Structures are given as C-alpha cells and as structure tokens.
Amino acid sequence: MRLIAVLSGACAAVLAACAPVAAPGEVGAQAMAPTLFVANKRGNTLSKIDLTTGEEVLRLPSCTNPHELATSPDGEHVALACYGGTTVDVFLTDNLERVSSIELGANARPHGIVWHANDSIFVTTEGRGSLFRIDGLLRDAVLRFEYATGQQGSHMLAVSPDATTAWTTDLGSRTVTRIDLTNRYPLLSVTVGEEPEGISxxxxxxxxWVSARGSNQAFALDPLTMEVRETVTTGRFPLRIAVRPQGDVAVTSDLQDGSLSVIDTANAEVIRTIAVSSPAEAEARFQVTILWSNDGSKIYVAETASDTVAEVDYASGTVLRRLTVGEGGDGMAILP
Structure with missing residues (x-):
C-alpha cells in the first residue's frame, strides 16, 4: 500500500454552480425526497431525480466523461468518478454544488466507486491498474492510499462490510482480483469467463457475484479463496450484476437483449427474465448500469442511448416509468 498524499484544509475550492432546473428555494425540500443521481457521460453533467414525482429537478455540469457514482452514508454528498480525467469529484446532494476534487495522479481514469459505511471512498483507476482508498474527506484532511492490482483495466469493484478486502474486475486481463486492504499483499487474481465486468x-x-459480458455468464465465487462455486448462463452481454438487498437474487443487465436475468442465489439458476425493452429496441436503448432501491422493490436501469432510466417493479417485472436524464446517463446512486 502506498500513501500518496495528505491534504490539510479545504480539499479544493468550491466551484460556482450553474443555474438549476428547479426554482430557487425548492432545493432544500427536494433533498429529503427519495432521490436518484445519474452521471451523464456524454453530456458531462450530473442529474438529480425526485423519485416521488419522477422529475429531474437539477442538472449541472460535472466533469469529463463521468461514470460511476456513490452517495455518502449520511446522504449529504455524492462522489463521482471522472473517467475522462484523474479526479473524484464530490458534490452536495441538496444542490449539486461541487465541494471537493480529489486528484489521483496521471492517467488515472477513475471508474468504479464505493462510498463505504465507514466513510472511506474506494475507487478503481483503470489507467493506473490500481485501487484507491480515500479517507478523511468529511474531516477536511484527505489521505489517499493506492493499491496496485497487477492487472489491466481494473474497472468495477466491491468492498467487504468490514472494509478489509476489496475485489476488482479487470477487463483487460480477464480476471477478478482480491486485494487485502490491511496489508499490501497477498493479491489473488483468477480468470473468470470472458471480459468480467459486473461485480456484487x-x-x-x-x-x-461476477458477470462476464463476453461469455454471457454469471459466476458465484468464494470471496476468500476466489474459487468459482457456480456458473450460470445469462442473457446476452451481461454488463452489470447487482445482488438484491435481501440477498435472495442477483440480477444481470443483459445489454444485447434489453432484459434482466434474475438469478436465484441459493440455487444459482435463472428463475425469471424481465423485459425492460424488446431485443429490437435494445440497441436504441443500450441499457447499462442497474441499481436496486433500498427496499429491493424496484430496479433502476440506465438506458444510455435514449437518455432515460427505466424504473422496474421487481415483483411484477413491469416498467413503471422512464425517467428523463442528461445525455448518456450511465452511473447511478440513490440516497441511503
């Protein structure tokens, strides 16, 4: 593990916000409503959606090619991985004012991000083949630790509940890597399918759980030994996988089918397929990221090509509505 820097005082100058979609004086009340945040990678913006009304209440400039998002445990901040650059930018959730920009070094290309319950931010840096842990952000004294994965294209990640272990999917190396966050070594990387990307x-x-988009499969791994316990055939191009908060199912986002494969985690088998769009519409929608509501009753599906997010009722498999977002809506986060 390598200590990169210690920053005392303000993380970065507060940047002036652009004019919001919402009328003045309305933002504070909206912050308490069920809220979805979406990173719009083509528009270089960040959207805030009031899930009570389904309306986009704010859309502001963010950074170049923003991808994944994570909300803070207290719900007051949202962190954005700036994939087209080298920073993690942090915004207030009530008005999307940028309050910090955390530099991760040359060629970083931050992508996957987790804001852990212990207040640490974990983010993959695909260009550096590494994982960063960012501590002390809310105490205004930032510590950055970098862990090399030894693999190419470290893209998405998961972090253990006790924050002692992280796992990355490494697209370029076709591997999944386990990282001991307490000690720098040992690393353990295993080959999992073709182009493993989704992880949960x-x-x-x-x-x-890992989804491999190139082989149309999902895998259940032992988190410690990294042994593949189960292999499941999914729909076509399962770009993401997300385990329901109740733990009973894992769902893959099957981009080429415009559908979701629902996997019974106890028996490691697909028990349902949810049609979000038809196969004929799949290219026009181009669904990518998926996100569960906190109670596990809904699935949010980012449709990057149509600038929408589909809200799906899990029990019935019905698309309840499509939420309008900015250009290329991709990464999503929801208030805890």
Missing amino acids: LSPDGKTL
Whole structure:
C-alpha cells in the first residue's frame, strides 16, 4: 500500500454552480425526497431525480466523461468518478454544488466507486491498474492510499462490510482480483469467463457475484479463496450484476437483449427474465448500469442511448416509468 498524499484544509475550492432546473428555494425540500443521481457521460453533467414525482429537478455540469457514482452514508454528498480525467469529484446532494476534487495522479481514469459505511471512498483507476482508498474527506484532511492490482483495466469493484478486502474486475486481463486492504499483499487474481465486468457482493459477504459480458455468464465465487462455486448462463452481454438487498437474487443487465436475468442465489439458476425493452429496441436503448432501491422493490436501469432510466417493479417485472436524464446517463446512486 502506498500513501500518496495528505491534504490539510479545504480539499479544493468550491466551484460556482450553474443555474438549476428547479426554482430557487425548492432545493432544500427536494433533498429529503427519495432521490436518484445519474452521471451523464456524454453530456458531462450530473442529474438529480425526485423519485416521488419522477422529475429531474437539477442538472449541472460535472466533469469529463463521468461514470460511476456513490452517495455518502449520511446522504449529504455524492462522489463521482471522472473517467475522462484523474479526479473524484464530490458534490452536495441538496444542490449539486461541487465541494471537493480529489486528484489521483496521471492517467488515472477513475471508474468504479464505493462510498463505504465507514466513510472511506474506494475507487478503481483503470489507467493506473490500481485501487484507491480515500479517507478523511468529511474531516477536511484527505489521505489517499493506492493499491496496485497487477492487472489491466481494473474497472468495477466491491468492498467487504468490514472494509478489509476489496475485489476488482479487470477487463483487460480477464480476471477478478482480491486485494487485502490491511496489508499490501497477498493479491489473488483468477480468470473468470470472458471480459468480467459486473461485480456484487452478497449482503452477508459470503458470496462474490461476477458477470462476464463476453461469455454471457454469471459466476458465484468464494470471496476468500476466489474459487468459482457456480456458473450460470445469462442473457446476452451481461454488463452489470447487482445482488438484491435481501440477498435472495442477483440480477444481470443483459445489454444485447434489453432484459434482466434474475438469478436465484441459493440455487444459482435463472428463475425469471424481465423485459425492460424488446431485443429490437435494445440497441436504441443500450441499457447499462442497474441499481436496486433500498427496499429491493424496484430496479433502476440506465438506458444510455435514449437518455432515460427505466424504473422496474421487481415483483411484477413491469416498467413503471422512464425517467428523463442528461445525455448518456450511465452511473447511478440513490440516497441511503
């Protein structure tokens, strides 16, 4: 593990916000409503959606090619991985004012991001083949630690409940890597399917689920030994995988089918397919990121090409509505 820098005082100058979609004086009240945040990678903006009304209440400039998002445990901040650059930018959730920009070094290309319950931010840096842990952000004294994965294209990640272990999917190397966050070594990387990208840890921390988009498969791994326990055939091009908060199912986002494969985690088998769009519409929608509501009743599906997010009722499999976002809506986060 390598200590990169210690910053005392303000992380970065506060940047002036552009004019919001919402009328003046309305933002504070909206912050308390069920809220979805979306990174718009083509528009270089950040959207805030009031899930009570389904309306986009704010859309402001963010950074170049923003991708994944994570909300802070207290719900007051949202962190954005600036994939087209070298920073993690942090915004207030009530008015999307940028309050910090954390530099991660040359060629970083930050992508996957987790804001852990212990207040640490974990983010992959695809260009550096590494994982960063960012501590002390809310105490205004930032510590950055970098862990090399030894793999190419470290893209998405999961972090254990006790924050002692992280796992990355490494697209370029076709591997999944386990990183001991307490000690720098040992690293353990295993080959998992073709182009493993999606990753999600079960709520109890006992099973690591990975989707491999190139082989149309999902895998259940032992998080400690990295042994593949189960292999499941999914829909076509399962770009993401997300375990329901209840832990009973894992869902893959099957980009080429415009659907979701629902996997029974106990039996490691697909038990349902949810049609978000038809196969004929799949290219026009180009669904990518998926996100569960906190109660596990809904799935949010980012449709990057149509600038929408589909809200899906899990029980019925019905698309309840499509939420309008900015250009290329991709990464999503929801208030805890």
